[in-house]
Amino acid sequence: MDFEQDLRLKCLTIEFLEDIIYSPNLLPAEHKAASQLLKLITKEESESNRVDLDKLLALPQTPCKESIETLSALEIAEQMTYIDHQIFVSIRSEEFLGQAWMKTNKATMAPHIILMTKRFNEVSQLVVSEIIRRSNMTARIHAIEKWAAVADISRCLHNFNGVLQVCAAFTNSSVFRLKKTWEKVSKTTKQTIEKLQTIVSSDGRFRNLRDALHRCDPPCIPYLGMYLTDLSFIEEGTPNFTEDGLLNFSKMRMIAHVIREIRHFQQTPYKIELIGKATDYLLNPSLLLDDDELYQISLEIEPRTSRLSAATIQPLPSSSQNR
DSSP, X not given: OHHHHOHHHHHHHHHHHHHHHTOTTSOHHHHHHHHHHHHHHHOOOOSTTOOOHHHHTSOOSSOOOOOTTTSOHHHHHHHHHHHHHHHHHHOXXXXXXXXXXXXXXXXXXXXXXXXXXXXXHHHHHHHHHHHHTOOSHHHHHHHHHHHHHHHHHHHHTTBHHHHHHHHHHHTXXXXXXXXXXXXXXXXXXXXHHHHHHHHTOOHHHHHHHHHHHHHOOSSOBOOHHHHHHHHHHHHHHSOSBOTTSOBOHHHHHHHHHHHHHHHHHHSSOOOOOOOHHHHHHHTOGGGOOOHHHHHHHHHHHSOOOXXXXXXXXXXXXXXXXXX
């Protein structure tokens, strides 16, 4: 990535490697290593697979006519995966260094990590909004069951980021508190949601999610937050330099190990075609309701049962009982 960005660096390195290859004073192993590096650095990357993110994430030009009723769970899950993956593969390795995503200049230091986080929050907000805006209980139940199916297909596509986006919506206070609605959701859907929440649970430093990631073959979209937590832990818990003032290679190896795992998942593309009507729906900002509005509507759908009002329902003791 450094060589892609800096042409002068690339030219200097090629020159250096060519000097090594033709130097008579070096060992055959050194000649071989230089030759392999030269081959790597001069390999032309295919630009045809690159997608213009600004164009992909641009707001729909015409009002979106699609909804969760008109789109299939498969269409939604695949297009969620398509968008997520295009952002995920755009994240450059240096964005993961020095907790760049938490700094004041994060927009320039870690733009694609910020974009991935923003997209995660938008999809979760969309799921919550689509459930809450349906005043009819049957429609709400259908919305929950549709999104549960979307999350399960995302799991099959190894899009664990997508699974978490939907699971986060189900645990959002505006949705979670709808006890009467959840009572009517089918047992099968509840079991599916429970299974998915177990996979993406943060328990034991995302133990189940790590197991799933290590078992699955790419293409895959991991949950980025897990790796950002790992990197923060390494950065904050280990000094950059040893007591002797030397660079702490142990720390650098730990950071490199995390980035290498992310890079491993960035290498393999999905074979999913872009479907405009589905991405227009997923990127439609007019479908998103803000948190205050969502909670207010949630209270209107299922008002709080006040303890005081519950107490007044209890029959008062008679005078004979008081004696």
